[in-house]
Amino acid sequence: MKIIISPAKKMNVDTDSYEVRGLPKFIDDTRILMEKIRTLSFQEARELWKCNERLAELNYRRFQEMDLERALTPAVTAYEGLQYQHMAPGVFTTGALSYIEEHLRILSGFYGILAPFDGVVPYRLEMQAKLSVGKSRDLYDFWGNRLYKSLTERDRVIVNLASREYSRCIEKYIMPQDKFITVEFGELINGKVKQKGTLAKMARGEMVRFLVENGIENPEDIREFHELGFVFSGERSAEDKYVFVRTSNLEDND
Numbered sequence: 001m002k003i004i005i006s007p008a009k010k011m012n013v014d015t016d017s018y019e020v021r022g023l024p025k026f027i028d029d030t031r032i033l034m035e036k037i038r039t040l041s042f043q044e045a046r047e048l049w050k051c052n053e054r055l056a057e058l059n060y061r062r063f064q065e066m067d068l069e070r071a072l073t074p075a076v077t078a079y080e081g082l083q084y085q086h087m088a089p090g091v092f093t094t095g096a097l098s099y100i101e102e103h104l105r106i107l108s109g110f111y112g113i114l115a116p117f118d119g120v121v122p123y124r125l126e127m128q129a130k131l132s133v134g135k136s137r138d139l140y141d142f143w144g145n146r147l148y149k150s151l152t153e154r155d156r157v158i159v160n161l162a163s164r165e166y167s168r169c170i171e172k173y174i175m176p177q178d179k180f181i182t183v184e185f186g187e188l189i190n191g192k193v194k195q196k197g198t199l200a201k202m203a204r205g206e207m208v209r210f211l212v213e214n215g216i217e218n219p220e221d222i223r224e225f226h227e228l229g230f231v232f233s234g235e236r237s238a239e240d241k242y243v244f245v246r247t248s249n250l251e252d253n254d
Contacts, residue, residue: 008081072119
């Protein structure tokens with residue numbers, strides 16, 4: 001079973017918490033993307049990143065000074081978003097670290113696909129960014145089916161905890177022999193399940209932690225998750241979609 005999650009925009013450098021165990025599988029492709037971005041003017045880069053001037057200056061400098069093999073941070077601790085805060089990899093046990101090494105994969109517009117202890121540097125490049133590289137019109141075209149093939153080399157059961165922006169680079173290549181389960185979190189409003197971005201990110205992180213702490217190997221056991229007031233809704237779920245509905249009116253910062 002493989003679990004896929006999205007990266008986060010905010011990143012940090014942490015060379016002390018865990019040891020880097022290798023470079024990302026598609027590091028040569030990452031170099032191609034790095035060199036492409038280095039050719040952009042500041043304004044072109046800012047338009048690509050769709051961010052304010054301060055963040056654009058930070059990331060423009062990062063790319064100009066970037067070294068993909070030095071001062072590396074393990075991917076699982078490099079990202080700082082809500083999902084990663086709720087996953088809390090910094091307090092994982094040795095057994096939990098072994099579990100994520102085998103099961104968890106992070107999708108990335110810049111690195112393609114990452115194992116938890118692959119060494120990365122801070123960058124900004126969303127999968128949906130309109131970056132043409134060579135004959136590829138965008139990053140989905142650039143990566144093609146290679147991320148899917150890498151993910152399914154030894155295991156064809158995939159638990160999708162990634163956002164649509166990232167999951168589509170896997171989902172579009174799914175074959176009949178694959179088991180691809182998308183997990184959704186939402187609140188029941190007027191009889192309909194409504195997803196909220198902030199809450200969904202928190203829930204995805206809590207779900208990863210639940211899977212890790214319980215050593216889940218069977219996707220059906222995912223249904224036992226009940227953090228942040230969520231419970232599995234069988235009537236709203238399907239074989240390829242597990243829907244969790246929030247049953248209590250908790251605050252988003254619980």
